[in-house]
Amino acid sequence: MPRSPGYKRSPASKPKIEAALDIKGLKPRDDIRVLDALEQEDVFVAAKTWQRFWEGKQNIHRSTFAKICQFLGLDWQEVVEHSQNPVPDDPVPADPNFYGRSTELAELTSWVTNPHCRLIILYGLAGIGKSSLVGKLIERVSGSFQRVEWKKFSYGDSVQSTLIDLLQQLDSQNSGGELNLQQLKQRLWQQLQQRHCLIILEQEHNEHTDKFDDYKQLLRKLLQAYGKPHQSCILLITSYEKPDEVTAVANHRDAAKSMRLGGVDVATGLEILQSKEPKLLENRPAAAELVTRFDGYPLALKLVSSHIRDRYNGKIADFLSHLSVPESIEGIIKQQIEDLDEPARKILDILTDKEPMTQSQLHDACCESIHSDLDFIRAKDLLERRSLLCRYVGDTDDGREFLFGLAPITKQAIYSLK
Structure with missing residues (x-):
C-alpha cells in the first residue's frame, strides 16, 4: 500500500505558526475557527489533518501542507521538517492481542470478497473492538485488492474536506482541492472504478455529529449510479449510529451489508x-x-x-x-443518549428497570407516553442503530421470540448518569 510520503512541520517552526495565527486572531487549538478561516480561503482540510499539521507528529499530503503554509503567510520550505522518513497518514492499527470474533471475521471476509458488495457498515459502541476486527480482516483479504486505504474522519468534518484527504491518499498527483463537492464525488467514483480498492472509513469517536446527514448522503450517492457499478468496496466503521437509510437504496441485494458488533463471549x-x-x-x-x-x-x-x-x-x-462503570464508558453511553427524542428516552427509562421483553410487551409498557405506533417503531429502531437496545432470542408463552432489553453495562451507566 504505497503512499506519497507527505510533509510534517519542524519543531522549530512552532513559534512562527503561532505568530502567524495570532495575527489572524486565531489559536492553534481552536480547530473550528481555524478550519472556518481556512475554508474562507478555499483551503478545505479535515480537523484531523489540521491537528497533524499543528502537532507535527505525522505527515500530511504535500499540497495540503503547502496550502496551509500559504494561508499562514509562511514559506513552506522554512516550515517543513527536512530529511524525514515517510510516515503514512492513517496507518492500519495493529492489535497483537486480538481474541475471538471468528464468526464475525468469517462473515466480513465473505462480504468484502463478494464482487457485488460495495458498502459494508460495521457499527457498535466505541471500544467494542471494531478497528481491531477490521485490522485482522485486512490481514486476510489485502491480497485480493489492488489498493487498501484506511481513512479516519469525524462527523464534524465537512464531507468536502474528507473527500479531498481521501483522494490525496488514492491519487497523490491530484489533490482535488480545486473541485466542488459534486466534482469530488465524481472523482472518487472514478477512482473506485479504475481499480479494485478496499477503502476503510473510520469515524473517530468524538462529540461532533453535526454533519452526519451529509455523510449519509455521500454513501447513498456512492451506492446509486454514476454509471456502471464500481468494483471497489467501502467499509464504514462508525460508533455513532448505523446509517440505516443507506441500505434501502442499494440496487442489488448484496450491494450493502451491515453488522452490529456487540460484546465478546x-x-x-x-x-x-x-x-x-x-x-x-x-x-x-x-x-x-x-x-x-x-x-x-x-x-x-x-x-x-x-x-x-x-x-x-x-x-x-x-x-x-x-x-x-468507568467514567470513559459513561461518557460513551452519554453521547449516545443525549440527543435522543422523548419516545426513545421513554423506552430507555422503562427497560432500565425491566428484564428483556417482547416488542408487543414493550409497546404496551410505552403506550401511555408514546401514543403513535409509528413513533414507537422509530424510537425502537433508533435505539438499535445506536447500539443501546439489544435484541435477544428467548422463550415466551407463544414460543421463541425476539426480546428487547438493555445490556447490563448500559443499565449501570444510565443509573450513574441520572
Whole structure:
C-alpha cells in the first residue's frame, strides 16, 4: 500500500505558526475557527489533518501542507521538517492481542470478497473492538485488492474536506482541492472504478455529529449510479449510529451489508482479562461473572481490570459488590443518549428497570407516553442503530421470540448518569 510520503512541520517552526495565527486572531487549538478561516480561503482540510499539521507528529499530503503554509503567510520550505522518513497518514492499527470474533471475521471476509458488495457498515459502541476486527480482516483479504486505504474522519468534518484527504491518499498527483463537492464525488467514483480498492472509513469517536446527514448522503450517492457499478468496496466503521437509510437504496441485494458488533463471549473476555491482569483469573467463576456483568465489552474489561487490581487488591467479588462503570464508558453511553427524542428516552427509562421483553410487551409498557405506533417503531429502531437496545432470542408463552432489553453495562451507566 504505497503512499506519497507527505510533509510534517519542524519543531522549530512552532513559534512562527503561532505568530502567524495570532495575527489572524486565531489559536492553534481552536480547530473550528481555524478550519472556518481556512475554508474562507478555499483551503478545505479535515480537523484531523489540521491537528497533524499543528502537532507535527505525522505527515500530511504535500499540497495540503503547502496550502496551509500559504494561508499562514509562511514559506513552506522554512516550515517543513527536512530529511524525514515517510510516515503514512492513517496507518492500519495493529492489535497483537486480538481474541475471538471468528464468526464475525468469517462473515466480513465473505462480504468484502463478494464482487457485488460495495458498502459494508460495521457499527457498535466505541471500544467494542471494531478497528481491531477490521485490522485482522485486512490481514486476510489485502491480497485480493489492488489498493487498501484506511481513512479516519469525524462527523464534524465537512464531507468536502474528507473527500479531498481521501483522494490525496488514492491519487497523490491530484489533490482535488480545486473541485466542488459534486466534482469530488465524481472523482472518487472514478477512482473506485479504475481499480479494485478496499477503502476503510473510520469515524473517530468524538462529540461532533453535526454533519452526519451529509455523510449519509455521500454513501447513498456512492451506492446509486454514476454509471456502471464500481468494483471497489467501502467499509464504514462508525460508533455513532448505523446509517440505516443507506441500505434501502442499494440496487442489488448484496450491494450493502451491515453488522452490529456487540460484546465478546465469556471465553474471549477471560482472555482479555488474562492479557491485562493474569491474577484476576485465579478466581475464574468471579472473572466469568465480571465478563457477563460488563456484557463482554472489551474496553470496559480492560479499564476495570486495572481498577480491581489497584482499588480492590485483585478481588473481583469485592468490586462486583460495589459495581461502578468507568467514567470513559459513561461518557460513551452519554453521547449516545443525549440527543435522543422523548419516545426513545421513554423506552430507555422503562427497560432500565425491566428484564428483556417482547416488542408487543414493550409497546404496551410505552403506550401511555408514546401514543403513535409509528413513533414507537422509530424510537425502537433508533435505539438499535445506536447500539443501546439489544435484541435477544428467548422463550415466551407463544414460543421463541425476539426480546428487547438493555445490556447490563448500559443499565449501570444510565443509573450513574441520572
